[in-house]
Structure formats: structure tokens, C-alpha cells
Amino acid sequence: MECVIIGIAGGSGSGKSTFTNKLKALYGDRITVLYHDNYYRRHDELSLEERKHINYDDPAALETDLLVEHLKQLKEGKNIQCPTYDYSLHNRKEETIEIKPNRIILLEGILALQNEELRDMFDIKIFVEADADERILRRVVRDVKERGRDLEGIIEQYLTTVKPMHYLYVEPTRALADIVINSGQNEVAFDLVKTKIDQLMGEA
Ligand SMILES: Nc1ncnc2c1ncn2[C@@H]1O[C@H](COP(=O)(O)OP(=O)(O)O)[C@@H](O)[C@H]1O
Numbered sequence: 383m384e385c386v387i388i389g390i391a392g393g394s395g396s397g398k399s400t401f402t403n404k405l406k407a408l409y410g411d412r413i414t415v416l417y418h419d420n421y422y423r424r425h426d427e428l429s430l431e432e433r434k435h436i437n438y439d440d441p442a443a444l445e446t447d448l449l450v451e452h453l454k455q456l457k458e459g460k461n462i463q464c465p466t467y468d469y470s471l472h473n474r475k476e477e478t479i480e481i482k483p484n485r486i487i488l489l490e491g492i493l494a495l496q497n498e499e500l501r502d503m504f505d506i507k508i509f510v511e512a513d514a515d516e517r518i519l520r521r522v523v524r525d526v527k528e529r530g531r532d533l534e535g536i537i538e539q540y541l542t543t544v545k546p547m548h549y550l551y552v553e554p555t556r557a558l559a560d561i562v563i564n565s566g567q568n569e570v571a572f573d574l575v576k577t578k579i580d581q582l583m584g585e586a
């Protein structure tokens with residue numbers, strides 16, 4: 383079985399996870415989904431307070447080498463032990479999850495198209511687009527509800543790291559995408575990607 387890897391990038395709050403999770407809900411175990419965020423580096427040597435102030439939007443914050451290695455293993459038909467991440471503790475969890483390869487592999491993350499070695503592994507490159515004001519508003523709601531954050535911290539992080547890194551590293555990768563889709567809740571884009579996945583699965 384030859385794997386087809388689809389990279390899904392876009393700014394924080396653009397709707398990447400919404401789009402990816404909708405595909406996962408449709409295909410279930412017939413597709414493999416990886417999240418770049420699970421590859422944020424472990425920082426046991428730092429206190430929680432110190433970990434709060436890491437620049438998580440800089441490519442160096444992610445162990446992308448391990449992700450590339452895992453994608454290679456999946457392509458070889460091997461299972462991987464995928465790391466998992468705790469946003470509240472700003473650290474990797476102890477547990478890993480076993481992930482199996484499939485014909486279609488999705489990889490989602492803000493910097494999915496930034497690293498050249500990773501980008502070169504993708505057969506299809508997607509960038510999810512959304513205005514900056516909509517992205518930050520969605521992030522505020524999500525980070526308070528789901529990631530254990532407060533408004534003050536979200537604003538400080540956005541202005542000091544998220545926003546500058548977005549324009550330095552994320553936005554330029556828009557031009558490297560095969561397809562740019564407008565928001566993660568885009569029925570037309572979803573149907574187009576679904577049609578392509580169905581076709582590729584039929585060819586396997
Ligand atoms: N088009 C949209 N309109 C309104 N809310 C959205 C839209 N797309 C996503 N959201 C919401 O915004 C939040 C962030 O979306 P998410 O998919 O997690 O973004 P990302 O993975 O790109 O950071 C989620 O709570 C999601 O439900």
C-alpha cells in the first residue's frame with residue numbers, strides 16, 4: 383500500500399483542526415491523522431512558570447525530526463508510538479498512542495508547511511485561511527474553554543510570540559500550498575477534499 387500524505391497548515395484558530403477532525407469523523411480508522419502539536423518538545427527540566435513563557439510558535443519548539451521519522455515509518459507500513467501533549471501543563475504527557483498506517487495520512491499543524499523535509503513528504507499541501515481577527519477571537523474562546531488559559535495570558539502570548547511568528551513562519555507557507563481554503567468550516571472545500579480522498583482510497 384502506498385501512502386498519500388496530506389499536510390494541513392494555517393494560522394492558529396484558522397480552523398485546521400475543525401477541518402481535519404471532520405475528515406476523521408467521516409473516515410474513522412480508515413485514515414491516519416497526526417497532529418504536529420503532539421510533537422512539542424518535552425521540557426521536564428523547566429518549571430511550569432518557565433514553560434509558560436516558551437515561544438511555541440517558533441519552529442524550534444517542535445521535534446519535527448521525530449515527526450518526519452514517524453511519517454517514514456508509517457510509509458513503510460510500521461506502527462508508531464505517537465507522543466501526546468498537555469496544553470495546560472505545557473509539556474508532553476507520559477503516555478504515547480499507537481498509530482497505524484493507512485492509505486491516507488493527514489498531518490495538521492501551524493508549521494506543517496514550514497519545515498522543508500516535512501513539506502517534501504506531502505503529496506497534497508493545504509493551507510487553511512482566516513482573517514487575523516477571527517483567528518484570535520476563536521483562539522481566546524478555545525484556549526479558555528479547552529487549554530486552561532486566562533484572557534491576560536492569551537493576549538500577552540498573542541502579541542509577543544503568536545502574531546510575530548505567524549507573519550514570519552506561517553503566513554509565508556500559504557504560497558507553498560496546492561490548495562488554500564477559506565476557513566475550516568467550508569463545505570465546498572470539504573467536499574472537494576473528500577472526493578479526492580475517496581478517489582485515492584479507491585486506487586489503493
Ligand atoms: N469557520 C468558523 N467559524 C466559527 N468558529 C470556528 C470556525 N472554524 C473553527 N471555529 C472554532 O474556532 C476554534 C478554533 O478552531 P480550530 O479548528 O481548533 O483551529 P486551529 O486548529 O486552526 O487552531 C474552535 O473552537 C472551532 O470550533
Ligand SMILES: Nc1ccn([C@@H]2O[C@H](COP(=O)(O)O)[C@@H](O)[C@H]2O)c(=O)n1
Pocket residue numbers: 393394395398399419422438439468469471472473491492544
Ligand atoms: N504549550 C503550548 C503549546 C502550543 N501552544 C499554542 O498552540 C498553537 C498551535 O495550536 P493550534 O491548534 O492553535 O493550531 C500555537 O500557536 C501555540 O502558541 C500553546 O499556547 N501552548
